[in-house]
Amino acid sequence: MESHIVVIDDEVDFLDSVRRGLITSGFKKVSLESDPMVIAQSLEAGKEYDIALIDITMPRLSGIELLERFKELSPQTECIMVTAIDEARVAVECLRKGAYDYLVKPISKEDLVLSLSRAIERKRLVDILDISKSNDVPSLRKPDAFAEIVTSDTLMFKILKEAELHAQSNVPILISGETGTGKELLARAIHRASTRSGKRYTPINMDALDSNLFSAEFFGHIKGAFTGAQTNRAGYLEETHRGTLFLDEIGNLSVELQGKLLRVLQDGEFIKIGASRPQQVDIRFIAATNADLEKLIVRKRFRKDLFYRLRGGWLHLPPLRQRKDDIPLLVDHFIQSADARFAPKEVTHEALVLLYNYAWPGNIRELKSVVQSAINLSQGAPIAPGHLPDHLVQKSSPRKRGVMDDGPVALQEVEKRHILKIYDQAEKNKSETARLLEISLSTLHRKLESYGVA
Template identity: 60%
Template sequence: MNSSVVVVDDDRDYLEILGRKLADIGFKRIRLEESAVKLAGEIETGLVVDLALIDMTMPEMDGITLLETIKANSPSTECIMVTAINEARIAVDCLNKGAYDYLVKPVTTEDLSLSIKRTLERKRLLDLIDIEKRGDLPTLENEAPFKPIITQSKKVMRILKEAELHASSQVPVLITGESGTGKELLARAIHGASPRAQQPFTPINMSSLTGSLFEAEFFGHTKGAFTGAENGRVGYLEYTNRGTLFLDEIGDLPLSLQGKLLRVLQDGEFTKLGSSTHQQVDLRFIAATNENLERMITQKRFRKDLYYRIRGGWLHLPPLRERREDIFLLAQKFLEKYYDVSHPGFIEKPALEVLMQYAYPGNIRELKSILQSAVNLAHGAPIQVTHLPAHIKTASKNCTDEEMDAGDQTIKPLAEIEKAHILKAYAQTGENKSKTARLLGIGLNTLRRKLAGYGIH
């Protein structure tokens, strides 16, 4: 588990006992601290941890005082109190002051694991609520799994933070969005940021599974279960045990098979074809679809109970037309094998403007296809408008004509329009001059001169 835990107890022996139990549960970021005063000082100066296990009785500072210090300075830190005294009055006092749970020594590994699981689930839910309230951009604690997702969109960054929070839990996740928005990429990132990262990630296209093929592929079969089947087969469930099963295009799964999938989700067990023995399986389920499942439920095409089972966490990826600030970044990524993308001349400005104005009904997948076609036509030269498909240029021209018609009555000076456009791009990149210059397709020195003229240095 990636969550950080600090255990505070003046008894070194008991500290080490709890440390070993936390390691057995799966925690890697564990701090054992004998001094409550030292930890309180660090908390007051900015230290943040996910979870604190606090002994009630310590010589320099008691557990209640430390709890109050933590909650005053790091309210997102969840606290569990540990004591040798089983007294209801003390437990109630701890809970009133912000502790989530109260454990009595000696603490078994099972009780400790259950308490921590509930506590971190609460923290995850509160952190999700906090993302919606915050005006600033959330940061990822574990960036590596999310690096393949290229974005500077605030909307997408918030989704990635939600995904990271869901990753640490065991809840199923439903990812929705139009075709080509990167749903599988996000599912892989969730798996990579989860405690299951070292176990298999198995993507399955649910639209390809029908009838007996579903059971054979999902559950596997024993030797002789089918005519001519000399050997048994390991199904997706058994193969992915302890890992993540990605159910892509789950909206395309026939209604007759949805009940069979639901039983696996509910009970965590399955039976191979040709066998009567039930097998347990430990899986994380992530589902994705470009369908409106709620509409499908009203049309009796998708089971309501399955919908609520897979929608433990819900992430909706916006289409590319709603995150246009990512178009240039994605173009750089797709073209880096063909061009020196650190030089702005790899794509001419008129061509970039056409790409920026297009609506991309096929989203990121379509952008990549357009650029690969343009590379073939450019033969190593910078990409020009003439290298882009005709329907892209036509759509761009229509868009420009509509904008001109709409603006006939409120025509502004060109310099004013340019200033507004540059400042908007500058704000979207978090006031990063290099990114802004690349996004606008102009030189860095040119951008600096423009900004200086606007009084920005």
């Protein structure tokens, strides 16, 4: 999600200069306005901005007055004040009224970019904090990026929204969670939701990476660097320049190799094998682990400095046993994704109860494997307990609360329950429900009418 920056100044030359500086620095969504009243009116109409760069001395409406309008009508906007006169009294007044920063003209490009970058990062962190405190189900600005993640769980929606907010920055992200919870799926979604979505996404299983080949695989080499190096070869870092590098099972990387990786994260550069000069690289790093890295640090098996460097944003995916209401949705998703010639149209009540009450130590990955096996065995008939593995039937614990009616559970019934649950979470707002479900409003109206819901 690209941050929307608005610059308000009555000096047209200053506006043009700022636009050029921001565009060349990678800020793409920049609006300019010479009349502060236009911005004030847009705020009253509900217009939202992420960052506002406001000149203090303007006709019709002063910068201080416009700052007050922002804090009243759009408090989530981070405001940076600009003035040609360096007065401590004015600076203090701006900060007291809620401004994030105070810049004095002439402003260097470096100072402007630094202030804006810090304001964007602060807004991102504040938004994340607000999400964690709220009981509401947050909405995604880029739902298509997260479409592969099937859930109706409020906690999961908060995690996805936090991931979307992290995606707009360049900070490294650490994803933790048990095996099979969907860490790589989330990493791909973050890449798609970021400004790097058009660039390369490179997933690497660190557990499967030969330590003897680490440098060659990551850094690449030049021709003649060693016996057999007959041509220049680009490594993962060079190939993923301006893209996203996903480091799966980072906890299994040896301490020695952790040090080599840390230098890349710290300095943003590396040296090819056989080369004499460092090479700059621009990469978003996402790491994932099913291990407790803090315990590994205590045991001297993971570097503390690398841990803190990777943990710019930390997302923890809950196990499936903590989001059991997603099980019917996931079963439906896996069935819909199967070969239509063999996919069943329903799951018996007994089978769904067994699936619901099983502990799922392998999480979503295990559920997918079980459903795919049941589809093959059922050959188009309703999935029944006899199509499920023996160990699952034996270890499925009695349900503690009624979540399903007796009788076979058709996939249409699973869909109905999901739609009505989201409808309730959206406080019966049909437009919001349709947006969360990613269906048209007319489709939602038709569905609700068939359920007897006005």
